[in-house]
Amino acid sequence: MRVKRNVSKNSISYSIIESYRDRNGRSTTRVVESLGNEEEIRRNHPGVDPEKWANEYARKLTEEKKKKTSQIIAKYNPTKQIPLNTRQSYNIGYLFLQKIYHELKFDKLCQQIERENQFSFDLNAILSRLLYMRILNPSSKRSTLEQAKELLEGHTIEPQHMYRALDVLEKNMDRIQEAAYKNSKTIVSRQTDILYYDCTNFFFEIEEADGLKQYGMSKEHRPNPIVQMGLFMDGDGLPLAYNLNPGNTNEQPTLKPLQKRIMKEFNLSKMIVITDAGLSSVGNRKYNTLGERGFVTTQSIKMLPKHLKAFALDKKGWKLTHATGNNRNKLYDLSTLNPNKFMTHTFYKKRWINEKGFEQRLIVTFSFKYQAYNQSIREKQIERAIKKFDNPSQLNKKKANDPTRFIESINFTQDGEVAKKTHYTLNNAQVEKEAQYDGLYGVCTNVQSTPEEIVAINHRRWEIEETFRIMKTEMKSRPVYLQKDERIQAHFLTCFLSLLIFRILEKKLKEKFTCTDIIQTLKNMRVYDVQGQGYIPTYTRTHLTDYLHETFGFRTDTEIISPKILKKIMKDTKKAK
Incomplete structure (x- = not known):
């Protein structure tokens, strides 16, 4: 701390200031205490030299601060307005998602794609925000950019760059799914000898059908055009791979093309494929009698x-x-x-x-x-x-x-x-x-296998149905507002990757908490920015927040978090294993 001397025409006034770094790392100063002018100091402290007294007082405050480094005291002025358009509350729940994002090495993949294509925008910043916000606050793409400003680490993404990024993501769709699978194996177990396959559809808020958007049998019985998704889930309940088809596509022929793709790109050969009756054509069953493959499918007794x-x-x-x-x-x-x-x-x-x-x-x-x-x-x-x-x-x-x-x-x-x-x-x-x-x-x-084992394997089909429910309800993947097929593909890629991150988070939490509780807790984890002092958590500490901190190895639930500590936490969440 040091003394700042302000000289005016009629008097000299003193104040104590100190240097600090704001949340963006810029060095600046703030006023710790106003001491008044020379006349006020002499009146309050008779017989002292105002400047000498001010310097001594600054030294004393510095020594006291050194002795109380674990305490932070902030002062507020009830008459002073906060600066216009200044955000003071931020979400930090995304830090847990950010840790998984970087463990999956999506940042490295984005950097590699950038080098190959040489575009100017930050693909990693765009993809990460699209994934975090799809979990925390799903909305339209433009709204996502605005909502993402509430994250502790801000962004300068422009809307046109985001839409260009969607085109890039679509071109690298299969590659990203393959990388997601291979990198996920380093952080969670993946039981790929048992695979579940199912189809669902998503509706659009438009009436014209073209490309992927076609009229078909909607799961929600809506008259809108739809797009169909076929999804493979592994035996651990994690999404493995997906494909999109026009909404008027018959479900049964969609299984083999995606299965062939994951066998080739994911290097899988031994598997049992579990489907419901609607996907159990004789052709699909015969296909899964070849090699080391098998099938389990529901059979209608009536049929x-x-x-x-x-x-x-x-x-x-x-x-x-x-x-x-x-x-x-x-x-x-x-x-x-x-x-x-x-x-x-x-x-x-x-x-x-x-x-x-x-x-x-x-x-x-x-x-x-x-x-x-x-x-x-x-x-x-x-x-x-x-x-x-x-x-x-x-x-x-x-x-x-x-x-x-x-x-x-x-x-x-x-x-x-x-x-x-x-x-x-x-x-x-x-x-x-x-x-x-x-x-x-x-x-x-x-x-x-024994009848008990077969029935137990088939019983877990409810998990893939729950997966679709999370995509539709919690992550609001529909209705879809995008028009171009390429960007529709990219939209569902971000939904798929968000779902993978969330499912991995559930696994890390030992599946002890509900989907709704986890998402709501992450959404509510906010801090208040005390300029130059630190960040005060404004969320409720619960068993779930405790489990999150214990699992990920950092804490944000102290009475105040110093900028230095929070900066280290943010740095650590960007490290892969």
């Missing part, structure tokens, strides 16, 4: 040929999963069992089938608990169906799972004459027909 349907519906010949000792080969008759006693048990039967010249194993499971669940769902549907008796106009809009399938119309009287008015009644035959499938679940496979 089986008559003789196989009879096999599945037969109450006799069932075995108990996870049975031990003499019970391993015991056969059960489901019709003789007490459901309450076996409510938590699962039964199975299996056989080889040969359909259309293709051999595979059919495994059928039965659970009284699942049966009760199916019954409760149908009872609710029947209730909804009965309520529609008074609204005949709705009864012609029957869909596969619409409650109106349980309603039948009667147009004749008991005497066989044409009725003047159509009567509606519950179709008990349809109810009984569907009830016979309650509790049953079918799987087809060529994998030589």
Whole structure:
């Protein structure tokens, strides 16, 4: 600290100032304390030389500060306005995402692409902001740039550079996915011998269809054009690779091209591919019988040929999963069992089938608990169906799972004459027909594992469905507002990479917290900038914030964080392992 002497026409005044570096690293000064003019100093301290006293006081404050280096005291003036357009609150939750971003070496990849193409904008700055904000505050591309200014490390990205960057990302799309997979293996485990594949679609806020934007069967039942995404997820629940197709593309042919790509580019050969019934064409099944590949796919019991349907519906010949000792080969008759006693048990039967010249194993499971669940769902549907008796106009809009399938119309009287008015009644035959499938679940496979292992593998398909839900709901990947196919491709690339970063974060946190809690916590982790002094956390410290800090090896939850410490934290989050 030192004395600053201000000389005016009528007096000399003194103040104590000190040097410091602002959050951008620039050296500047600030006033620590105003001491007043010479007359005020003599009046308050009789018999002293004002300048000597001021220098001695500055030395004293410096010594006190050295003794109290762990404490920071900030003074505020209730009458002084904050500078116009000055931001004082910043998000630091992105630092945890930034650490994973650099562990995946996306910064190095961006630098390599820049050298090869020799463009002027900072691709790394643009990609990183697009990924962080897709998790923290998803919005349009222009809005993303504005929202990204709330991150502690600001940016000078111009909108036109961001759109040019999208074109560059699209050209390097496969390369980036390959690098993401290979680099991710160094920070988390990746079980690639079990892969899950599924498709979904995303709608656009436009009405004209062209290129990737085509009319098709929307998952949200919207009339807008859509684009289709096929996604592979590994056995650890991490997204592996994806492709985009026009919205009117049949899902079944989309599996093999993407699978061939990851086998070649990711150097994968041994794998079991798990799909739902909609993607289980004979062609896809046959493809995954070659080499070291296998398949597990759901099989609709209702869609089986008559003789196989009879096999599945037969109450006799069932075995108990996870049975031990003499019970391993015991056969059960489901019709003789007490459901309450076996409510938590699962039964199975299996056989080889040969359909259309293709051999595979059919495994059928039965659970009284699942049966009760199916019954409760149908009872609710029947209730909804009965309520529609008074609204005949709705009864012609029957869909596969619409409650109106349980309603039948009667147009004749008991005497066989044409009725003047159509009567509606519950179709008990349809109810009984569907009830016979309650509790049953079918799987087809060529994998030589136990029924318990096959069922367990197939059960995890819910994770890929959750993955799509996170993309759509938490990361708001739709509706899509972009027009050009190249930029639409780039948009979904950033969504995919953001999803990968988030899933890795979940793994690092041992999957102890919900998706919503993690995102909201990162979003709320803000600090207040005390100019020249440090940063005061304004978020609530929780078990989740503690776990984040312990996992990543730095803390931002002290009463105040010095600029030096925070600068080191930011530097450390940009280091790869």
